[in-house]
Amino acid sequence: MLSDMKFVSTLSSELLEHRVTEYxxxxxxxxxxxxxxxxxxxxxxxxxxxxxxRDGEWKIAHLHWSTAK
Incomplete structure (x- = not known):
């Protein structure tokens, strides 16, 4: 994950959509x-x-990235 994070930090990124659903x-x-x-x-x-x-704080349980050309 560290190498992925290092690579992502070099990118220029434009956010198209971000949705959060809470249960x-x-x-x-x-x-x-x-x-x-x-x-x-x-x-x-x-x-x-x-x-x-957990204990009032949000923790990442699962994370997935994918890309398409």
Missing amino acids: RDSATSLLISVNTTDTGKTYRSLETAILTK
Whole structure:
């Protein structure tokens, strides 16, 4: 995950949509963006996160990234 985070930090990103749905002590987050690399390559990215609330704080239980050209 560290290498993914390092790569993502080099991108220029445009947020297209971000939806969060909460269900008591769990929530889902869906994020869609368009990312551009330093070489000009552009692709669409989808991030899905499932969160759980523990002791009053939200914690990531599952995280998934995918990209499409």
